Amino acid sequence: MAFNRQKVQLPSRTGTEITGGSCSSGEISGLLPDQDGTYTDSMHPDKSSESREGISRRHFLERAGVVGIAGALVGTGVLEGVGGHKAGAVTTTTSASQATGASSKPAHQWCMVIDLRYCNGCKVCTQACQTAHYLHKDQTWIDVFTMKNASGNTYYMPRPCMMCEDPPCVQVCPVKANFRTDEGLVLVNQSRCIGTRICMNACPYQARYFNWGPAKSAPRQPFPQEPEWPVPQVEGTVGKCIFCAAMLPMGKIPECVGNCPMDALYMGDLETDVAVNASGQVIKLSAFLANNDAVKFKESYGTHPRVFYILGHDQDLDNDEEAG
């Protein structure tokens, strides 16, 4: 497997608590709740969504009465249609919630941590992703942008899908082809997508890529073509980073994370409060994020991304864009 590699020796990270030690060959069995079940941080999804301020798009619409008006228009179709992501939040990753048992609470809340101090811009992540998902060159589901810091030096910024908690891409799809799973993954149903591309317009991170021509052909896959594993892609529909959703229930981390030679990417789980990188280092997520002043990209857009960036000296995410 691609992420069966030698552990790269890295300088020790400030404030990193390695709780689980090294786990075997990139697997995330360490992410099960019994390993480290305590979370004291505001990172907990339920807590953070309660304490969130402001009005989300859907709530705004509900308050503005748009839903009511639209409801009057179509009658019975309403309850199903109201509020895109609520209706879309179907449990498609049932296989992924194996650890939940009888509890309705999902076992995981996936997130990603990107340590910009270590990324060297090699784009191995992009290539690994494109190889695994059989993508064209321009479909950079995880793109690596070259940035300039305040003193004019170059640094690199990988950008996967942010797996927004309030994803505008889901909100705008006319046919509910986008949805958010109960484990926090935003996915595209390519057998329903009609290709209006309004989600590409809505995503503030330009994380969506269209299939402008015939999709790259792929050999037989271990899974059928499904939102969790959209391989091969479907011509005329939108694709984007999926956090390798089909791999997660099998205890495997996404291709980009597992292949990063610099250990700059971590796959994390807010539910169990752990994250793991390519070398198998497991960190206590909340402490790591707090100690390293993690930030989210374009937080002012109200999307509540689930990708956390750790910034190096003088770096920023260019967050000063105009927001809604």
Next chain:
Amino acid sequence: MTRKQVDTMETGTSTTMTSRTLEKSIKSAYDGVDPVPPREDIREAAMRPVLETGKWWWTAVITLGVVVIAGIVAWVMQLRDGLGSAGYNNQAFWAIYEADLVAFIGVTYGGAVVSAVLRLTKARWRAPLTRIAEATALVTLPIGMMFIIPHLGESPRIWELVWPPYWNLSSPILWDFFAVSTYLLATVVFFYLPLIPDLKITLERLSAGPDNLKTRICKKLYAIVGNNWIGSIPQRRVLHGALGLISIMIIPMAVSVHSVLSFAFSSSSRAGYLETIFPVLFVVGALYSGVALVIVMAAAFRRGYRLERYITEKHFVRLGFILIALGATYLYLTFTEYLVDGYSGTIGNAAWVRQTIMGRYWIPFWFFVVGAGLLPLVILAFRRTRNVKGIATASVIILLAMWVKRLVIVIPPATEPLVKSPLNVASANWGTFHFTWIPITITLAATAAIPLLLLVVFKFFPILPVADMEEMAAETEGLEEDLSTLSVMASTGNGSSGNRKEIIHANI
């Protein structure tokens, strides 16, 4: 006026010949006879397209038909090769088809304004133009809606838009879809209502002519949709009421359609799309290009069917003044948008404004400013160019420039990178839209489809609103009669009750 009053009038002491015949005609109007005298000249002119099929008609239809077929071929090619063959890429994810959608649905507004607004404001001069305006709206709206098909990446799945279980009501695309469908219904009704009396007249004409396949089809059709018209006063009253109502209804409907259309852009967080001015800008832009299209179509059909006697230069000059007002407003709104966004100077806004005004989109932008802003003003300002030819030319330029403006609305903000990396903008793979023959052919085909469908529509329906014009003529004549009666009264000292104008008015 009640029946009783009419009876009283008949037994009354009117002395002049005019009023006696008049009263007879009123009584018969209540018994189900048309009180408005027919005008042979108007009827002949209005039926001309229906009855005569010149060589040029066939030439025009075949030429335009070839262009339309070329468009369909282009669309099939696009289906085969994917949307990328139309010049799109991940940066220019929206471009020409979206601009076409806005532009073609926009021009339908011309029908609404020329017909409904002028009807409501009781501008009598509108009468000869209304049928052409309404028919233009009727044919352009479906053509505009057709652009949804090439716009979609997976157009075979278009049925999902009309499948309620799939509806996501928080999607602006669905709002568009509802708004445009409702508007289509209203446009059909708005075309049909004033047509009802004319259908009867057409039927009479056709019955007098030779009996062929076309007349038989028409007779069948009109028998279903318009055979019950007798033109009596109660019927006219109902029709006028309904027309007034739909005129009032179609204006907010058209406003909502064009503003909802803008929501697809303005409800996103993208700098350059997130503009609260967009709904207004889109509505005014639609009005502006819509009036221009009505002018072009009126000029063409007036020439083709020799309607100079009815559609006069005065009509064009008046519409031209409406154009100036709308054009100036549109230019000002655009200026406001650019000023506010450029002045605020936030990274995203400053970037797209700079790219548009002096960056890689400067040519189309300034083409718009000159073509839709300055040139029409110049043409209409001088008396020498303020004639049918000049105004029609100005309108063609406006239509072209406004289409380009829609491209300028859609493309620059879409191609503005959202991750502001310095190398991102400069990198070679950061694309913009590249015109290919496919979308251009499809756009041309849609343009050709407008006159083509109009040529066909006027083969079946009179090009002038006969009943409306006859009513106007009767009013004018009534006025003249009134004046002559007055002068008779003045010379003889005899009083006369009523005149045609007053009676028709009082009853309708």
